[in-house]
Amino acid sequence: MTKTNAGRFFEDYSIGEVITHAVPRTIKMGERALYHALYPARHALYSSDQFAQGCGLPFSPLDDLVTFHTVFGKTVPDVSLNAVANLGYAEGRWITPLWPGDTITATSEVIGVKENSNGKSGVVWVRTTGRNQHGETLISYVRWVMVRKRGDGPAPVPVIPDLASAVTVDDLVIPKGLDFTRYDFTLAGEPHRLGDYAIGEIIDHVDGVTIEEAEHMLATRLWQNTAKVHFDATNRADGKRLIYGGHVISLARALSFNGLANAQMIVALNGGAHANPCFAGDTVRAWSEVLDKAETPAPGVGAIRLRLVATKGRAGPLRGEDGKYHPDVLLDLDYWALMPV
Amino acid sequence: MTKTNAGRFFEDYSIGEVITHAVPRTIKMGERALYHALYPARHALYSSDQFAQGCGLPFSPLDDLVTFHTVFGKTVPDVSLNAVANLGYAEGRWITPLWPGDTITATSEVIGVKENSNGKSGVVWVRTTGRNQHGETLISYVRWVMVRKRGDGPAPVPVIPDLASAVTVDDLVIPKGLDFTRYDFTLAGEPHRLGDYAIGEIIDHVDGVTIEEAEHMLATRLWQNTAKVHFDATNRADGKRLIYGGHVISLARALSFNGLANAQMIVALNGGAHANPCFAGDTVRAWSEVLDKAETPAPGVGAIRLRLVATKGRAGPLRGEDGKYHPDVLLDLDYWALMPV
Amino acid sequence: MTKTNAGRFFEDYSIGEVITHAVPRTIKMGERALYHALYPARHALYSSDQFAQGCGLPFSPLDDLVTFHTVFGKTVPDVSLNAVANLGYAEGRWITPLWPGDTITATSEVIGVKENSNGKSGVVWVRTTGRNQHGETLISYVRWVMVRKRGDGPAPVPVIPDLASAVTVDDLVIPKGLDFTRYDFTLAGEPHRLGDYAIGEIIDHVDGVTIEEAEHMLATRLWQNTAKVHFDATNRADGKRLIYGGHVISLARALSFNGLANAQMIVALNGGAHANPCFAGDTVRAWSEVLDKAETPAPGVGAIRLRLVATKGRAGPLRGEDGKYHPDVLLDLDYWALMPV
Secondary structure, three states, rough: OOOOOOOOOHHHHHOOOOOOOOOOOEEEHHHHHHHHOOOOOEEEEEEOOHHHHHHHOOOOOOOOHHHHHHHHHHHHHHHHOOEEEEEEEEEEEEEOOOOOOOEEEEEEEEEEEEEEEOEEEEEEEEEEEEEEEOOEEEEEEEEEEEEEEEOOOOOOOOEEEOOOEEEEEHOOOOOOOOOOOOHHHHHHHOOOOOOOOOOOOOOOOOOOOEOOOOHHOOOOOOOOOOOOOHOOOOOOOOOOOOOOOHHHHHHHHOOOHHHOOOOEEEEEEEEEEEEEOOOOOOOEEEEEEEEEEOOOOOOOOEEEEEEEEOOOOOOOOOEEOOOOOOOOOEEEEEEEEEEEE | OOOOOOOOHHHOOOOOOEEEEOOOOEHHHHHHHHHHHHHOOOOOOOOOOHHHHOOOOOOOOOOOHHHHHHHHHHHHHHHHHEEEEEEEEEEEEOOOOOOOOEEEEEEEEEEEEEOOOOOOOEEEEEEEEEOOOOOOEEEEEEEEEEEEEOOOOOOOEEEEEOOOOOOOHHHHHOOOOOOOOOOOOHHHOOOOHHHOOOOOEEEEEOOOOOOOOOHHHHHHOOOOOOHHOOOOOOOOOOOOOOOOOHHHHHHHHHHHHHHOOOOEEEEEEEEEEEOOOOOOOOEEEEEEEEEEEEEOOOOOEEEEEEEEEOOOOOOOOOOOOOOOOOOOEEEEEEEEEEEOO | OOOOOOOOOOHHHOOEEEEEEOOOOOOHHHHHHHHHHOOOOOHHHHHHHHHHHHHOOOOOOOOHHHHHHHHHHHHHHHHHHHOOEEEEEEEEEEOOOOOOEEEEEEEEEEEEEEOOOOOEEEEEEEEEEEOOOOEEEEEEEEEEEEOOOOOOOOOOOOEEOOOOOOHHHOOOOOOOOOOOOOHHHHHOOOOOOOHHHHOOOOEEOOOOOOOOHHHHHHHHHHOOOHHHHOOOOOOOOOOOOOOOHHHHHHHHHHHOOOHHHOOOOOEEEEEEEEEEOOOOOEEEEEEEEEEEEOOOOOOEEEEEEEEEEEEEOOOOOEEOOOEEEEOOOOEEEEEEOOOOO
16 A cells, blocks of 8 residues: 555536645744745735734735745645646735734645546546635635546546636725724835826836745745756756746735835735746846726725736736737736725 | 864764754744645645644644654764764654644763774764643654774773664554544555555565755755765765765655555654665655554554665665665665554 | 836935935834744844733833844835945944834935046935834934945045044934843843953854854745845846845844853944855854943943954954955944943
């Protein structure tokens, strides 16, 4: 009897199954210090207890992507171990902030399966939910991956979930108590409020960061993400370690401070594509496009829908003439953040 | 008068002397976050306060090897500065868990000396004890090293301590309150209990990690281990920095989660050899052999004795025909861990 | 309207203006753990709560340079973004220790401007003050930088501040309660007290550390210092990332433990020069010269004025025959520290 986890294959997913992911994780301020050492994160709500209190919160929560990465990491042994590709995200919502001392657990429900025509792999859709120690939902999102088949068995009845193209404004959950009416723009770093942004506006975040192997491995390990390709230089024929896509998300989000310092809290993930692989030595830059704007019921709090694009070269076209992502594009993310009106 | 510490030479050790090591160290959750970023550590008892509470502990302790490394680091200026080789460990026991906020101090008693026949060096045995701020023993272990002689003086009367080949089951200290009767195997990550392991069974931990210079230096510094060879690329003729052997221990132990997720708490170190040096760029893998199993008086708690082997290549023979370790073997460690029966 | 911060040019500084720097920052024990992983920091007062209590403090403060780096980092977007060179420091004083949980904010008052004769740049002097959440001053120091002009406008009336060549002993602020009368030299790591050091004495700190890209970037990011040159390998023609000068300060200060283990608290920065740039791969060493000694009103507490020099080669002359720093000299820092008498 083998004791090690060989991972699930396409045949091992059945519609409606709820997978409980292993290894709950208590997150405290040490993880925050590391997050701020790994990414140039400067959004003031996540940097200062006093700033957060000025926004109606008890103190500063962990960066929202810490919740995402930790939950994602827990799903890897059950969802991604035999995955060929991470295909997409949808209907992601942050429901409760992550406070220092919280313990995260995660489950995933299988909501879609579709065998590929080659008979050798298939697509699996899961809705993953992260919860704190009180059983409250921290985050919920749909992810779909392409997974290898173990054998030559018959294809299951295909089930393709009907996913929203974006989270609607009414479905955004505003953290309890959030109030931007006394927001301090000077301490936040930029004067721009929601009204200063126009739909369609492009913001070049200017700065670039050249990634080192040690950094992306420290980050990926911190989320207890164990996918071989990120750590083992002998795993690929080219001797390269593939950088966890979430590392690029956090890096691009942090870079977006320069121009979007007031896009404080991430509340929804509408979609996202890891357009091209990222490797150590790449210099990552980012730009954002304002996709939508909205008001919310919370005092002084607006919502801004942003496309966040990370590239490894200078700014250029997002897609080539063939409609495919330009080879320099690493990430194309669509999310909602909260900003003072 | 020189102000810097030149380290002790073989002549400076006399049987019975107790050396108080410098720089006490308070350890909190920041060190835990770093430990989990540096190693793929996932044992649930050390990841989640709630999981630890389900096992009868007040909350999650620091990983047991944090205690070992911190104590070891304190001994370096007094024991290893002029050491030629780290020869072995014995009779290591973890007596009290390390809780966040504890302050570690360490002392070492010289229990053996034996000059080498070349007259230029000798072997020194010390029994090192780490204590918390309450004076409770955290850990105790014997280590022996080969140390240079300063001069040509006469050899001391040799004293070779009589060391146990392994800590007996009766000598294992079970942390107060530990109870595995309601152990959650799903959250722990694997279903295997003590009864599922057979003596002689080999478990390949599958995953590999390629080590970077920045990582092993961050780790080694965190333990305030100041040995030059780990940090100064000009120290060796080949321009390489030797990786602290403890870094390989922690890496291999963390990799062993895959197949030994329920070998939760390390309670004894029976012996260990750093078989070959490890350098940045090496891809480390690990396998374990079950050496022994035992029951303990604590409810639901068994003990498993494991050989943990780290290699830098694919799995192969532990030793060559000459009886020496295969050049790819980095570590051969013998320890006891606690596991649900 | 561009949303990103293009930084200030020489014309944007007017005498008397007080700039409020953005992004307040709460610092806890996670930052301390990272500091101790990034630098071989071992001064006992900053390592152990119990040791600090033995010196009359409530518990262990953050390393003094954490205050300096965090405040410095906040000034970068407003002071250094278009700076050509960091020219000097003066009148630096640590007024209140930084305790875990404190939130740092920073302001800078423009106290000097002088256009260069080329008409293309000028020198700006600012007095920067870091404060905690209670409004108490943590640190205050003067820094001057050379900044590019935006245009061809007329030169302002030059104002050159009259700066002290060193902070006087009477101006040193001793942390409340500090008492070295029961100082434990054994646990601190060295027996040398103030009386054991002679003015003019040189202490070679022996150890060297070879710097990695990942390390200096983690450190610099931790202080939320966003200067491009530290992170973006495409920024300079030679493809090198310039290491933040403060990284060298912290590294040299940590290395100085070996010979100056009892120079515990930094209380003043008299001056400093980043003599030559530092890059990854450099092996940094340090030596100190005792410049002055003094008594203080606090029980058992003396002050020692030290020149701390960091080099990237073996020890050699500080300056060449032309009076310029030797190319191997990285740092020449002049500071006061507190030491048991």
